[in-house]
Amino acid sequence: MYPSMKNDLIIRAARGETVERPPVWIMRQAGRYLPEYHKVRSKQSFFEMCQTPETSCELTLQPINRFDGLLDAAIIFSDILVIPQALGMQVVMLEQKGPHFPEPLATPEDLEKLEKVPNIPAKLGYVMDAISLTRENLDGRVPLLGFSGAPWTIMAYMIEGGGSKTFTKAKSWLFRYPEASRRLLNMVTEATIVYLTQQVYAGAQMLQIFDSWAGELSPQDFLEFSYPYLVRICEGVKKELNKSKRTVPMIVYPKGAWYALDKLCDSGYDVIGLDWTMDPKEAVRIRGDRRVTFQGNLDPNILYGGREIIESRTKEMIEGFKGGKQGYIINLGHGITPGVNPDDVRFFLEQCHKYGSQT
Numbered sequence: 322m323y324p325s326m327k328n329d330l331i332i333r334a335a336r337g338e339t340v341e342r343p344p345v346w347i348m349r350q351a352g353r354y355l356p357e358y359h360k361v362r363s364k365q366s367f368f369e370m371c372q373t374p375e376t377s378c379e380l381t382l383q384p385i386n387r388f389d390g391l392l393d394a395a396i397i398f399s400d401i402l403v404i405p406q407a408l409g410m411q412v413v414m415l416e417q418k419g420p421h422f423p424e425p426l427a428t429p430e431d432l433e434k435l436e437k438v439p440n441i442p443a444k445l446g447y448v449m450d451a452i453s454l455t456r457e458n459l460d461g462r463v464p465l466l467g468f469s470g471a472p473w474t475i476m477a478y479m480i481e482g483g484g485s486k487t488f489t490k491a492k493s494w495l496f497r498y499p500e501a502s503r504r505l506l507n508m509v510t511e512a513t514i515v516y517l518t519q520q521v522y523a524g525a526q527m528l529q530i531f532d533s534w535a536g537e538l539s540p541q542d543f544l545e546f547s548y549p550y551l552v553r554i555c556e557g558v559k560k561e562l563n564k565s566k567r568t569v570p571m572i573v574y575p576k577g578a579w580y581a582l583d584k585l586c587d588s589g590y591d592v593i594g595l596d597w598t599m600d601p602k603e604a605v606r607i608r609g610d611r612r613v614t615f616q617g618n619l620d621p622n623i624l625y626g627g628r629e630i631i632e633s634r635t636k637e638m639i640e641g642f643k644g645g646k647q648g649y650i651i652n653l654g655h656g657i658t659p660g661v662n663p664d665d666v667r668f669f670l671e672q673c674h675k676y677g678s679q680t
């Protein structure tokens with residue numbers, strides 16, 4: 322049994338309940354904008370940090386401790402690329418450059434090298450251990466989120482071998498090898514369902530699926546190569562959890578897929594994460610009376626603009642989401658970036674509390 326919850330605002334907001342103010346958390350809230358992160362990072366490689374439950378727990382708690390009482394959720398410190406690792410691929414994190422796969426998938430024959438049905442508890446047990454340890458150490462202060470990458474985004478990394486501007490290799494697969502692409506997407510989907518379910522058994526109270534490269538696809542290709550797998554994950558996780566009478570709210574963050582918002586409102590996800598290319602009022606209009614909560618969507622670069630614009634844009638955003646007391650979770654439209662001043666982050670969080678309580 323874990324400590325009882327002192328703040329469950331985000332769980333209630335995700336379920337569509339009316340709350341006293343919209344909850345707030347920040348994608349990548351544990352990361353390189355925090356000096357205390359660099360202290361830990363200087364002693365360990367990125368994936369070593371992910372693989373050490375005590376370190377993962379410490380990093381998860383850093384923003385919660387620093388911004389005590391201002392954040393309404395913690396997200397477990399890990400990475401979406403642990404799934405390619407579990408499928409048998411090597412991934413390293415290069416300083417200043419980001420993730421790198423020494424041997425990315427080149428042709429459909431390479432799928433034979435992957436572990437088709439990886440033993441997730443054996444390969445990623447350290448994530449579950451980190452989640453359990455963090456749940457205990459959070460002491461009920463805020464709920465703990467688990468997460469994974471969406472199949473299309475994971476596939477893109479496995480083929481590109483890292484970040485990309487054009488996604489030529491990954492998208493060539495979709496068009497040249499649609500069958501093999503579907504096989505790969507299915508493989509990632511099934512591993513992800515097991516992974517997310519295990520995270521909940523370990524103590525995760527909410528789940529987010531990051532489809533960071535959704536917006537690289539055309540609307541037609543998103544509907545063919547991303548959406549069905551997102552839906553399958555939501556259904557698969559909920560069905561498995563239902564066997565032990567559990568439910569957790571699920572968030573999908575399909576970055577750039579504003580064109581699919583209407584369809585996503587019927588996807589089964591409780592929460593849809595929006596990036597800053599979507600006007601809050603327009604999103605609310607498209608949603609209509611469907612019971613879906615929105616999350617987002619301040620441009621992370623607003624945090625570089627100084628206090629005046631941080632305040633005015635935060636206020637406008639909250640007002641755009643109808644004042645935010647129902648169907649809304651405050652966040653940035655994408656992860657916070659390394660150069661942001663933590664004091665400006667505190668100021669942003671204070672404005673979220675101020676205008677969220679007022680409107």
Ligand SMILES: Cc1c2[nH]c(c1CCC(=O)O)Cc1[nH]c(c(CCC(=O)O)c1C)Cc1[nH]c(c(CCC(=O)O)c1C)Cc1[nH]c(c(C)c1CCC(=O)O)C2
Pocket residue numbers: 347348349350351352353362367396397398399400401402414415416417418419420468484531533656
């Ligand atoms: C695409 C993606 C990745 N990882 C993730 C995504 C989806 C979100 C998004 O679109 O930004 C998700 C992620 N990565 C990390 C978290 C931790 C939890 C949190 O949000 O605080 C989460 C939720 C830690 C991290 N993941 C990474 C770092 C920095 C690593 C370092 O210290 O060298 C951290 C703290 C590295 C990483 N990991 C990844 C990239 C592209 C990079 C390098 C570039 C970058 O940092 O933006 C893959």
